[in-house]
Amino acid sequence: MSLTEARPKESLRGASRKSAARHHGPGPRQGTRRIPWLYLAPAMIVLLIMTIAPAIYIFYTSFRNASILGGAGRFVGFTNYETALTDPATxxxxxxxxxxxxxxxxxxxxxxxxxxxPLAQQTWSNKLASALMLLPFAVTPAVAAMVFKQLLNPNYGWFSYYMNQLGFPPNLDLLGNPAGAWAVLIVLDMWQWTPFVALILMAGLQSQPLEPREAAMVDGANKWQIFRNITLPGMVPFIAIALVLRTIQAFKTFDSFKIVTNGGPGNSTEIINLGIHRIGLQSFNIGLACASAVLLLVVLLLLVPAMQRVIGRRADPEEQ
Amino acid sequence: MATTYSNANRPGLGTKIGKGFMWVWLILGLVPLVFMFITSIKPEGIANATPPRWFFTPTFDNFANVLAGGQGTSQGFGRLLLNSAVVSLGATALTILLAVPAAYALSMRSFAARQKISGWILSTYMFPPIVAVIPIFVFAGQLELMDTFAVLIIPYAAFNLPVAIWILRSTIVQIPFEIQEAAMVDGANHWGTLRQVIWPLLVPSVATVSVLTIVLTWNEFLFALSLTRSGAKTAPVGLQEFTGMFGTDWGSITAAATLVVVPILILTIVLRQKMVSGLTFGAVK
Known part of the structure; x- marks a missing residue:
């Protein structure tokens, strides 16, 4: 399996840089070619052990009926994939x-x-606002989940008490029904991560040049037209960065689901990360868990080209 | 930058609504933190009283209780915080140790594969931890590394390497090449150049990467939950067991939660300018 996505070469700039390197680079000493690999090796080994090796392991194990107790098990073909893909819960x-x-x-x-x-306007109060914005984003997710759970406690929580004051029935238990539980998990995620998106987009808005907007204003364009036709197109790279990073991060969500609902009520909020954890590390059906993990990995691999394009190219100092 | 985004000479209705929405969001967003802090300083017995009590004599008894490991706790929470600190600082040190030479290699112009390898390192960011946790669980069991600091420190370093290497590499590339060249001409080898020329200029970026790694590893939950039992258990995992242990003693639970969150909040506020830039691999300045 290859995680590599070859970067399209920018022929002209790339070529000129390469020849430049040949002239100005450090002199051709003995073993110079091995040096970068030497410096890179420790980091590469750790990364390979923690990504490629587990990927190979789960791929191998997904074809076996392995359990922690029964060792590596025997080869069972696609049985685990069949189970994973046909089981209604999965x-x-x-x-x-x-x-x-x-x-x-x-x-x-x-x-x-x-x-x-509103945050992009550089005023004194916005300095305070952007500091406040960052707070939920820094809170340990496991702590945030636990605090949300207490706030929503039907007997003692602030939520049920103050909702009752507003006329809702007493002891409101949002986590007791699937719709309420989903709403809580989505709000919790938004509470934690919307600030991250907002701060990326704020940086984008602040980096837009002023002149085109002034020119459009002189020409009589209204605010909406300026936003729609000038600001928004300039914002595309920033929107793309936020979109790609948030998508990848959202696929990794685990803590809040584990702590707030643990998949319940019933199994209504059991996302795949929770499912893999339960099947693999609680029921110890490693083979089946690995089949689901392979499927998840395939979905995430589809996001790699987007990440390379959107973040790789923009963050790469040699491309600027 | 002196320009403001909105160049309207009078704030229109839309602008006012936007600002109003922003402040409502910020204030509502503070409610969970306010709840956590206020409950942690409530005296015994009123922490989960209904209606919620807003006026009381603040006390730090809950913090003392939690740290001492009173009321049927097997371990004081102080021990868990210490474990968290060891894992977090250990992972950060390892990340820096691995990332600095790697970033240097990936900045060498004579290294033809640098772009491809940088791209691959970036792509490992999408690797979901849940996929790694099962193999690591199995192998840690076989190698008898379960419930040790190492079994957390090594994966944590691995998962923070992509961001670390990209940030450091970007800094090194921006150092004028002539400076490196001069050192080489004076007879320094690569190691000497890295130590004497690049490292001093790299220190601010190393600080950024360190704080970012400390925050992310301190907050980690999945690996700590799956790979530790008691010896290396970290604070976020221990906190969840409090809910069973202390029942509805919200004072102790929120005091422990506050102890977990406060160091991280302080670091985040200190680093706030660099936080977003770091987490986007430097793509957003």
Missing amino acids: QQSFLATLLFVAGVVILEMILGLALAI
């Missing part, structure tokens, strides 16, 4: 994961933009 896990990722990413992008626009 199907629901995958669907729930995709819907959750799509839902929170879209909501966070829209709200992030809505927050970034």
Whole structure:
């Protein structure tokens, strides 16, 4: 399996740089060619052990009926994949994961933009605002999840008490039904991550040049036209960065689901990360868990080209 | 930059609504933190009283209780915080140790594969931890590394390497090449150049990477939950067991939560300018 995505070469610039390197680079000493690999080796070894090696292991194990207790098990062909793909609970896990990722990413992008626009004005109060903005984002996710759970406690929580004051029935238990539990998990994710999107988009808005907007204003364009036709197109790279990073991060969500609902009520909020954890590390059906993990990895591999394009090219100092 | 984004001479209705929305969001967003802090300083017995009590004599008893490991705790929370600190600082040191030479190699112009390898390193960011946790669980068991600091420190370093290497590499590339060249001409080898020329200029970026890694590893939950039992258990995992242990003693639970969050909040506020830039691999300045 290859995680590598070859970068399209920028022929002219790349070529001239290469020849430049030949002239100005450090002189051709003995073993010079090995030196970069030597410096790179420790980091590469750790990365390979923690990414490629596990990927190979889960791929291998996904074809076996392995359990922690029964050792490596025997070869069972595609049985685990069949189970993973036909089992209604696993199907629901995958669907729930995709819907959750799509839902929170879209909501966070829209709200992030809505927050970034007022935040981008450089005023004294916005310095305070951007500091406050960062607070939820820094809170340990496991702590945030636990605090949300207490706030929503039907007997003692602030939420049920103050909702009751507003006329809702007493002892409101949001986490007791699937719709309420989903709403809580989505709001928790938005609370934690919308600020991250907002701060990326704010940086984007602040980097837009002033002149085109002034020119459009002189020409009589209204605010919406200026935003729609000048600001928004300039914002595309920043929107893309936020979109790609948030999508990848949302696929990794685990803590909040584990702590707030642990997949419940029933298995209504069991996203695939929770499913893999339960099947593999609680039921010890490693083979089946690995089959699901392979499927998840395939989905995430599809995001690699987007990440290379959007972040790789922009963050790469040699491309600027 | 002296320009403001909105160059309207009078704030329109839309602008006012936007600003209003922003402040409502910020204030509502503070509610969980306010709840956590206020409950942690409430005296015994009123922490989960309904209606919520807003006026009381603040006390630090809950913090003392939690740190001492009173009321049926097997371990004081102080021990868990210490474990978290060891894992976090250990992973950060390892990340820096691995990332600095790697970033240097990836900045060498004579190294033809540098772009491809940088791209591959970036792509490992998408690798979901849940996929790594099962193999690591199995192998840690076989190597008898379960519940040790190492079994957390090494994966944590690995998962923070992509960001670390990209940030450091970007800094090294921006150092004028003539400076490196001059050192080479004076007879320094690569190691000497890295130590004497590049390292001093790299220190601010190393600081950024360190704080970022400390925050992310301190906050980690999945690996700590799956790979530790008691010896290396970290604070975020221990905190979840409090809910069972202390029942509805919210004072102790929120005091412990506050102890976990406060160091991280302080670091984040200190680093706030660099935080977003770091987490986007430097793509957003």
